[in-house]
Amino acid sequence: MHLSELSHPNQLHGCSVAELEAIAAQIRERHLEVVSTSGGHLGPGLGVVELTLALYQTLDLDQDRVIWDVGHQAYPHKLITGRYERFDTLRQQNGVAGYLKRSESRFDHFGAGHASTSISAALGMALARDVRGETFKTVAVIGDGALTGGMALEAINHAGHLPSTRLLVVLNDNDMSISPPVGALSTYLNRMRLSPPVQFLSDSAEEAMKHLPFMGGELPAELERLKESMRRLAVPKVGAVFEELGFTYMGPVNGHDIAEMTRTFQSAHRCEGPVLVHVVTTKGKGYPYAEADQVGYHAQSAFDLDTGKAPPSSKPKPPSYSKVFGQTLVKICEQNPKVVGITAAMATGTGLDLLQKALPGQYVDVGIAEQHAVTLSAGMACEGLRPVVAIYSTFLQRAYDQLIHDVGIQKLPVTFVLDRAGIVGADGPTHQGQYDISYLRAVPNFTVMAPKDEAELQRMLVTCLQLDGPAALRIPRGQGEGVPLAEEGWEPVPVGRGELLTDGDDLLIVAYGAMVAPAMATAGLLQEHGVHAAVINARFLRPLDEALILPMARRIGRVVTMEEGALAGGFGSAVVEALMDNGVLVPALRIGIPDVLVDHASPQQSKESLGLTPPQMQRRILDHFGSAFSSGRAAPEEASLGV
Template sequence: MVVLEEISCSADLKKLNKSQLEVLAAELRQEILHTVSQNGGHLASNLGIVELTIALHYYLDLDSGNDEIVWDVGHQCYAHKLLSGRREQFATLRQLDGLSGFPKPYESPTDAYVAGHSSTSISVAVGISQAARQLGQQKKVFAVIGDGAMSGGMVYEALNHGGDLKVPFTVILNDNEMSIAENVGAMSRYLTRLRSNKRYRHLKDRLTKFLLKRKKIGKSFFNGLERLRDAVKYFLVRGVLFEEMGFVYLGPVDGHNIADLLETLRLAGQIEKPVLIHVITQKGRGYAPAEANPTAFHGIGSFDLQTGQAPAKAPSWTDCFSQQLLKLAAEQPQLVAVTAAMPDGTGLAPFQQLYPDRFYDVGIAEQHMLTFAGAMALRGLSPVVAVYSTFLQRAYDQLFQDICLAGAPVVLAIDRAGIVGEDGETHQGLFDLSMLCAMPNMTVLAPRDAEALRQMLAYALQLKQPVALRYPRGAVLELPQYPPQPLVYGKGELLLHPAKAQLGILALGDMVERALRLADWLAERGVAAAVADLRFAKPLDAELICDLAKSCGRLLVWENGIRSGGVGENILALLQAAGVAAEVELAAFPEEFVPHGKPEQLFARYGLTPEKLGQRILKRWQFA
């Protein structure tokens, strides 16, 4: 790493010549590949944005904090981290207490804003540029956003507003023709048209350069020419969306040619208006397996660098959902499946293949997705919306009005519910229980194992009302010794009830298996614990909860979510309302943003392993 080793800030980069910048690009790719092959991470997007990151660091003054880059989603910031003084920690990427895989202002002031959820960067850039204007500061503000993220509605709210404000800032549209899967929708088609219109590009760039050179001649002459340019532009390409919204459109530019990128950045810097630069990149660039299959290498665990092969994985909760959905779809022709740009992650890809006409990828548009599904449900279809817990947050109002208030029989298949792990704060699925349980007209189910997931999905579709089914990331549990009893609405299931139980453990979803292990751990220490699977987070089984509270006197409630507003707190309220006195310990994540790390490390850190909870319980209660 001859060149990369010498770079610790953007001033260092400015000393390099053209060929050194190219060596730097190769070294950055090597470093990213090496680390991601060991720690996992977002590979393809990061390989694709290396030259653009170099050009931005070269062009901008990031060291003084004067200029700012806002990364959309933020999953493509690895080269940026390597160039901004974090090369020595890069081996700790995504590991507990190591570097985050996303921008974090607490790591470096060059990470302008937190990110993780898509389509926010233009709003942030508009906000930063307005703050600079109000405070009399001169600064260059850049939002870097992918073509996938351009499918999110917030982008258009921000373009609409930002273009109107007329204060200069730059949007870099990093167009690699891919979201995680293939990009979808009319906007994506529009970008393809712009991409392929080379005639437009050359003529228009020459005209813009000509105009900029002549700016000194006089404002009225310049304005006249600007009008002429607009006339030519409209002649060449009709409906230039970005220009209509108040942005000067530059490009398309080859995103792997540093010289071209720098020239365009300098050009943009002279325009005293909002600018959008359309940059064309290739996802996975420089690593053949990722170039060939960018979807598989979008987000990946550790893999063999030579072959590109990842180790075989145990069947996941997602796989189990995916298979059961296919089975139910074969029996129910009105069943349709919906995703917001995540057909692979949510396990809908097999459904998409088998039933292309009953499958909808709406783009990164969770809000639209819920309302769209609600309307289909109220007109006779059975939509199953597969969504990660954390991204459901974006559509809370749609959940409220267009699903729950409307009484739309939509099944929400909430994947990655609970601790997610290495993606950290922005991706942990810890808030859905608090969100969903607060909502009238909502039923919330959580399976303890694969068989329960299959059973609950079929049941949810039968209910014909809004239902959420939440299950976590990772290998699906199998508890063959506890085959699930038929579901009864609002009823839990008592799994273990030793005589003279001194403690009742009420567990939800994947915490049931941990509760059973805790009961064993306690039994070895002479404490008899009953274990119940709540099955329904909402409505709660008041009878089961009150009976256990009365018979044991002590309850432990265990859920894979945030404590505030979660099932444990709702059970406390239920007991109080019922006038049942019991001592209750809540096992959940505290009201914190839980950072990145392996799931098991995080459960241990927060005292949520069977052993740690067992010790907490023995400390709290002296069992006779």
């Protein structure tokens, strides 16, 4: 059987180990072919090929449920569930999603883009199954890194208190840090301990002891401890933790031995209550470059399969915002030992890997634990440190209570750098940074800002670290504008002060962050139609520069706001509310992300679909204000406030 013939995972049933190994090779070949061409997550999927095939050998996917944590490890799952032919559209507009998506396939039982959700979702499905009196199997596949997320530990704690609920958790351990050696002895001991004969003897012995005259129906404490010690004799230390939490532990199992994993999963399905199977895999398995550099090849842009390197660029690109932030923070930390950088398992993505290498004593990685990262930083701030917490905009959503309760209410001087703010492209709706403007705008005591370019980013970072309270700084994904950068000696930005970039009498454009450059381009296009626009770089969301915006709005009489974020409760709403509250009743047009979830596509394609390119914004402005431009400025008292 060839991989291309698979339209249903149940077709794997009955395949020999040799046949499954051949399919595994085809999965890796297709996986590498597509990701090297279009980019995507590489290492995670390569590491779970055999795990996927072995697990699906033991399940009926017409009824059983498999919930994959995060989702980027599920490329092999996609390839054997009818998406082989379309797999070359991975992460492209209208193509196969890079994460699990319920609307894409009936085999994607739960959507996943963020980590640590699988056990909770699987347990919920198992409880619903039991309520309905059904018997399907429920499996959660979670990576060892995702266990650092508190939500996963909460779910494990809950499941362990439900001894009659059948749930299988597969721990994909590709780090080896929590794993004892994988070998014949541990495999044999686990097989013996969980075999039906040994279980029968153990249960029978316990029952017999209970009926001895001097026992009184219960085991004395000494014998109870002896029984527990014997039961744990064959359990590795990591397994003892899960068994204490109420799980039956099995493993560690070689995650690339299909036969052994198949036997283990079959045994696990026979157990009552929650079971955890510990599978040890190699991230990037089958591609030497990915095996050697598991962090670097976690996800890749297009690259050459033979060399493992990206094709050379035709011209040099400006540094990314993340890199500029990381380099600037290193300089600041060198000068101030009280400044500490904190990441939630995203050092490379946020630029904090530069701080980790340069000043490891001023660097903290908390793992996939955003809530903990925020409150940890609050504790540091209480003791005089100046924490800088760098987290993707979409991931900081997970710590909203901590932002309010632990930082905002207490007015603690913590700086949050929200990377990947705005449109992020191929990762799709789970990763778009479209809500941080709205959710931060509502939190008292926060100073919230966004730079127009990478040089202003440097100045704003210095500004944040001079404030007496919390601050948030949003930066977009990708390269900067290519402006000159200073090595040090950055001048702070006056708090709450925007800047007038160009003046005009026909229209006022107030832009925020990454939309400043498109606003200037839009103003240039409008000028070709005889419309002279003033453009303000707002810089600050909180506090808004009303002293600059309001008089200009009164004078010009027409306002457009531009933001790369959700319009609901966003920057444009803040400007319109300020106009209304101060009696400046002029027509206003808000441009940003409407009330939609932005699907996977390139950033440019997403912006085009949302109408956020300069030509589109120019046309929309002309359509909205066209008659007013031709007839002159409307008197403020005659105008109505628009949106």
